[in-house]
Amino acid sequence: MTPRGDWSAWPAPAKLNLFLRIVGRRPDGYHRLQTVFQLLDWGDIVRLRVREDGQVRREATEGYAVPEVEDLVVRAAKLLKSEAKTTLGVDIVVEKKIPLGGGFGGGSSDAATVLVALDHLWGTGLGEARLAVLGLALGADVPVFVRGRSAWAEGVGELLTPLDLGPASYLLVDTGVSVPTAELFQAPDLTRDAPAATISDFASGPSLGNAFEPVLRRRFQAVSMALDTLARFGAAALTGTGGGCFVRFDARADAEAALASLPAGMRAWVAGGVDVSPLHRALSSS
Template sequence: MTPGGQGGWSAWPAPAKLNLFLRIVGRRPDGYHRLQTVFQLLDWGDTVRLRVRDDGLIRRQVAEGYAVPEAEDLVVRAAKLLQSASKTSQGADIVVEKKIPLGGGFGGGSSDAATVLVALDALWDTRLGEDRLADLGLQLGADVPVFVRGRSAWAEGVGELLTPLALPPAAYLVVDTGVSVPTAELFQAPDLTRDAPAATISDFVSGSALGNAFEPVLRSRSEAVSAALDALAQLGPAALTGTGGGCFARFGARADAEAALARLPPGLRAWVAMGVDVSPLHRALSAGRAGNG
């Protein structure tokens, strides 16, 4: 299957995500932290453009504003990983058009990598299947599998044990503070709570305020994050997403979120996005098409 026309470029969505809560409930024997979270996929994100090559090369073309070094780029690593696992002789040209802020906790790099795995599996006709692609994604990062599977979900383990959730319709006012602290540094913070009691899906559904374990850590380290959370809290339930400096507030309707956006203090980079249960990537895949371009 070659959405967008054989031999040409095709455009594939790479949606952002929010962590509606995030807690650490212990450590595994290998030292990794055991997490609990809910991933909410959004209708907004990056675009990954792909073109199949018949010479086996993986070539990245850098779009304006994209500053990730090629050796560290998850999209290149994802393409090569799929190429190796499937033993295909095909290659690809890749362009990522970024909208998701880097380091904000919105899952941009992970989503881009997942889109490469899912889309090239279709374009190359390698047919590895969702489970195998999710396993490959986990080799690239803990957040990649949720984007591969394409469903908003309850997550445990390091974030890879997923239970799809049908979440209530919601609009999110999202703020990028521009603050990015290395994830490893945050996990090593002495004031991080690592042994919170385990929650259940029922706890989340009941509306329990489960919080984000990294919020007090980031508040103590960044006036910008603290100020953004305080400003959002004046408008609706505010929270930190992931381990970055990104924040959000939830509203029942887009009009309410847009009204709140207009009331934010000047100078904050903010926008409104809708929550979705099924990824725009998977909607494109199911329809057998992606955008031309």
């Protein structure tokens, strides 16, 4: 275990939604979703330093403009502190690589990393199941990062069935488009009654689509252009409810070749899909 007072670094991996459909609404008004979360070998880094005085502080970093009072990493640390009734505190630094609002899960993953890593560093021992419940209070995508497995998801995204998706490489594009999720869920042209799919439907190969893709295509030319560009290489798709787009490759060399052929000015990179989160690999070796 890292000695108290020393900094430790923890991965906060990005994710992709390999499809995303809305199959109805719950009585409380929340949308019922189906998706597959693919975890990636690329993402943010969260640095933590245990404090003895009980304070939770996030140190500012260049290019990370989220107000501290709104930051999910601060909320996650305070939530865990309250739940575990610990007198310890923490300093937090987030090294951002995942673009904000792109649908790659950056904020949710950062929060999950704080929950999982601090449960270890503080010695609070809540464990994965309780941390996933806490994570759901922070956001629908947080539990999958807490659980640390690529997964089939239902409900609001919290009912998870781990999947072995196998090796793959993804060419990712950040269009710079970021729309509040709540606003998109209220879009009048959003399909909310898609027929329920099964894991077998997903495994059979044809794309199940993303309910938000046509909505964003109609509203943002940058998203439409990025998807059309990526479609030259395969089945281009939108991830989550942001403006991030991707296409899958079996071989990383093919993904890198496609990256090199993109028009100048596109913010793009290649990442590998993983079945087990880099966070959990780091935790098991600490």
